[in-house]
Amino acid sequence: MNLxxxxxxxxxTLQWAAPPIAIGLMLVAGSVLFLLLGRDPVQAFRVFFIQPLESGYGWSELLLKAGPLVLIAEGLAIGFRARIYNIGAEGQLIFGAICAGGVAIHAAGHETAWTLPLMVVAGAAGGMFWGAIPALLKTRFNAEETLTTLMLTYVANYFLSWLVHGVWRDPAGMNFPQSVMFGDGALFPVLTEGNRLNASIFIPLASVLVFQLLVKRSFLAYRLEVGGQAPLAARYAGFPAGATVWVSLCLSGLTAGLAGVGEVAGPIGQLNLNLSPGYGYAAIIVAYLGRLHPLGIALSGLLMALLYLGGEAAQMTLQLPAAITGLFQGMLLFFLLGADAFIDNRLRLPRRTA
Amino acid sequence: MIDHLSPILIGTLGAATPLVLAGLGELVAEKAGVMNLGVEGMMLIGAIAAFAAAVASDGSVTAGLLAGMLAGVLAASLFALLALSLAANQAACGLALTIFGVGLSAFIGQSYVSHSLAGLPALPLPGLSQIPWLGPILFRQDPVVYLAFLLYVAVAWVLARTRIGLILRAVGESPEAAHAIGYPVLGIRWAATLTGGAFAGLAGAYLSTVYTPLWVQNMTAGRGWISVALVVFATWKPTRLLLGACLFGGVTILQFHAQGLGLDLPVELLAALPYLATVIVLVLISRDRKLLRLNLPASLGKPFVPGR
Structure with a gap:
């Protein structure tokens, strides 16, 4: 039983080697999976991991998907370092998107230069608000943030559904549950013609730098970490554990909300029921795979984006369900947790004791 | 009013059954000190395995339920291997299991979206189902509802009255002490985790083969997470879990009867009620720190490596 x-x-060594090992194991397991599905693993591998990167368009799509993943994961990592497990970033993304979308819908037809900045602020504030609720419930009422953040994701989803089925539904949208398309003044400008990559990519790029500075240079990050790992010591040092909870959840809510703005004011361009293909959950894996390190997260975010692109390619070329992405995501996290176990331990040769 | 209330109450037990089953399984695991946040994933894996098995066996619900349980056990063993044998972070492993379960079930489920099954007819208990008003509410249910109730009795009895239950609780309270007097802590935790997997798999199987006998992606819709919350709400007591599950069952089906009750609320907001209610009950129970600390299995969520 005990290994x-x-x-x-x-x-x-393993501290840094575990993510590449996990990725390698995922690729091996993936090849076996392709084989079991009766596909040529070499060809499947090419379709999944190489083909998406063979064109400039592919790279722009990679960055488009990596953006929200990296942004959310940077925020989550701060909380995870402090052992605050916000697993409801998906809901914070949605609520941020709702707030930004509200600005865009009310400005429809008379957008100004202020519309987009206002959307960014509204989205950030909305995500932060949705993260602040579990922070309040945790500090004031001791309620587990894992469960409350997740429950609030469902609530945000139904709230969005109510809006796009009702008050915010596009009157000319043939009754589809979606808002009007946002005007150009409510969208991030596209960077190069023919691609979907837009100026919102600078937000996650900036976040990598900001969080790198925050983690390496600030006393705040240190205190957060102590607050999470040794609450009593932190309180003795004059930094209450409650502050750790507030900062972690508000910060990760804020980045998730910003990611939501990037989606609705970017490739989606409206509010509908498909705002995110699970970015909020995938970002948890991105954060761990990146070792909760700002630069590591940037790398692992790119890999996760490739898994999304690969899933889409597999659907088109190999007639496999795009849900295969979720399967790869789960395997990746499993292998990573397994590899991590060997940082502090080594394999015990089987002698029978339990 | 009472005319509108009884259809809600009749539906309550069916809606509560997956929560009772998954909640009991999680309760057993948590009593042994294992916090498995993968219930949602195990339920989804159970649901799709059950659906596939039922389709393959010409609609046999029994085959489906058994396949669901088996799949739940297999899913739980992935968690146990990582979180118990490799002593990895339990919260992260549970989350991984849920992400994996969502992906795996969606992947396999793709080829089952257009199928549907006949489900199970209600099995009125002779005599009892004739009791006016109460009869239809309690005794005209499908067999799995009765099974869930029997399992509740079994779990409550084993935990409170048997040697196995005592050992299980000892492992959850103090794995070091249990290890010192010679109990195989990891073995017992493995067994408790797999039991939880079987229960969660059965809960998922019930959803896809009996409750709404068709496959919909992510059809558990957070019930696994609500079950985890119910265990906290129940302060790790089976009877409170049963009552909590019935309360939530009622809240879940409220949306289908809102019009009859004269509730003029949009359906989306009513559908959000169970999740809001979960947050509220978590707050109500957690604010009493003393009550929580008194009942919480002391080693919950902490990995145990023998001899460290």
Missing amino acids: LEPRAEPSR
């Missing part, structure tokens, strides 16, 4: 014995010292 481990403790190492004398944690393995520094």
Whole structure:
């Protein structure tokens, strides 16, 4: 039953090697999966991981998808370092998108230069608000943030559904549950003609720098980490654990809300029921795969974006369900957690004891 | 008013059944100190396995339920391998299992979207179902509802009155002490986790083969998470879990009867009610820190490595 014995010292090599190992194992398991599905694994591998990157358009799509993933994961990582498990970033993304979308819908037809900045502020504030609710419930009433953040995701989803089925439905939209298309003044400008990549990519890019500075140079990040790992020590040092909860959840809510703005004021261009293909959940994997490190997250966000592109390509070329992306995501996190177990431990040779 | 109330109450037990089953399974695991947040994933894997097995066996619900349980056990063993044998972070492993379950079930389910099954007819209990008003509410249900109630009795009895239950709780309270007097802590935790998987798989199987006998992607719709919350709400007591599940069952089907009750609320907001209610009950129960600390299995969520 027990496969481990403790190492004398944690393995520094594995600390950094675990993500590549997990990725490698995922690729092996994926090839086996393709084989089981009766597809040529070499061809499937090419379709999934190489073909999406063979054109400039492919790269622009990669960045388009990596943007929200990286942005959300940067925010989540701050909380995860402090052991605050916000798993409802999807809901914060949706609520941010709703707030930004509200601005765009009310400005429809008379957008000004202020419309887009106002949407960004509204989206950030909305995501932050949706993250602040579980923070309040945790600090004031001791309610587990894992469950409350997740429940609020469903609530945000139904709230969005109510809006686009009702007050915000496009009157000319043939009764589809969607809002009007946003005007150009409510959209991020596209960077190069023919691609969907838009100026919102600078937000996640900036977030990598900001969080890198925050983690490496600020006392705040240190105090957050202590607050999460040793609440009593933190309180003794004058930094209450409650503040850790508030900062973690508000910050991750804010980045998720910004990601929501990037989607509705970017490739989607309206409010509808398909705002996010699970970016809020996938970002959890991105954060862990990136070792909760701002630069690592940028890399793992690109890989996760490739999994999304690969899934789409597999659907088109191999006639496999695009849900295969979710399967790869789950396997990746499994393998990563498994590999991580060997940082502090090593494999125990089987002698029968339980 | 009472005319409108009884259809809600009749539907309540059916809606509560997946929550009772998944909640009982999680309760057993948590009593042994294992916090498995993968209930939603195990339910989805159980649901699609059950649906596939039922389709393959010409609509046999029994085959479906058994396949669902087996799939739940297999899914739970993935979690146990990582979180118990490799002592990885339980919260992260549970989350991984849920993400994996969502992906796997959607992937397999793609080829089953157009199928539907006959489901199970209600099985009125002779005599009892004739009781006016109460009869149809309690005793004209499908067999799995009765099974869930029997399982509740079994779990409550085993935990409170048997040696196995005592050992399980000892492992959850103090794995070090249990290890010191010679109990195989990891073995017991494995068993509790797999039991939880079987229950969650059965809960998912009930959803896809009996409750709404067709496959819809993500059809568990957060019920796995609500079950985890119910265990906290129940302060790890089976009877409170049963009552909590019935309360939530009622809230879940309220949306289908709102018009009859004269509730003029949009259907989307009514559909959000169970999730809001979960948040509210979590707040109500968690604010009493003493009550929570008194009942919480002391080692919940903490990995155990023998001899460390």
